[in-house]
Amino acid sequence: MANRKKNILFVCATGIATSTVATEKTLEYLKDKGISVTYTQTNVASLPEVANPATVDLIVATTQVPFDLDIPVVHALSLITGIGADQTLEQIYDYVK
Numbered sequence: 001m002a003n004r005k006k007n008i009l010f011v012c013a014t015g016i017a018t019s020t021v022a023t024e025k026t027l028e029y030l031k032d033k034g035i036s037v038t039y040t041q042t043n044v045a046s047l048p049e050v051a052n053p054a055t056v057d058l059i060v061a062t063t064q065v066p067f068d069l070d071i072p073v074v075h076a077l078s079l080i081t082g083i084g085a086d087q088t089l090e091q092i093y094d095y096v097k
Contacts, residue, residue: 005036005037005038006035006037006038006057006058006096007037007038007039007040007055007056007057007058008026008037008038008039008040008056008059008060008092008096009039009040009041009042009047009050009051009056009058009059009060009071010023010026010039010040010041010042010060010061010062011041011042011043011044011047011060011061011062011065012041012044012061012062012063013043013044013063014043015041015042015043015044016041016043018062018077018080019041019042019060019062020041021062021079022060022062022076022079022080023039023041023060025079025085025089026076026079026089026092027039029092029093030092030093030096033097035093035096035097037096044061044063044064044065044066047059047065047067047069051069051071053069053070053071056071057072057095057096058071058072058092058095058096059071059072059073059074060073060074060076060092061073061074061075062075062076062077062079062080063077072095074088074091074092074095075088076088076092
């Protein structure tokens with residue numbers, strides 16, 4: 001049986017702006033590493049309803065996550081600022097490889 005693709009949930013305040021930038025940078029980085037994932041984007045307020053540990057492997061957030069979730073969270077504001085972005089991408093890679 002094949003392993004299912006890892007599913008990343010990208011989160012920002014609105015679910016539109018910075019999460020889109022983080023998504024694009026992450027997917028490009030993972031593609032270069034030969035990793036294919038599924039993903040969705042949402043706003044932080046929706047996390048309690050959509051962050052299901054059975055279907056979401058990792059949350060990549062460009063904003064604070066004020067919830068206790070049973071899913072690892074990578075804080076990814078560095079993907080927007082560029083400061084520390086490489087380390088953030090490596091951290092994401094470590095979760096999904």
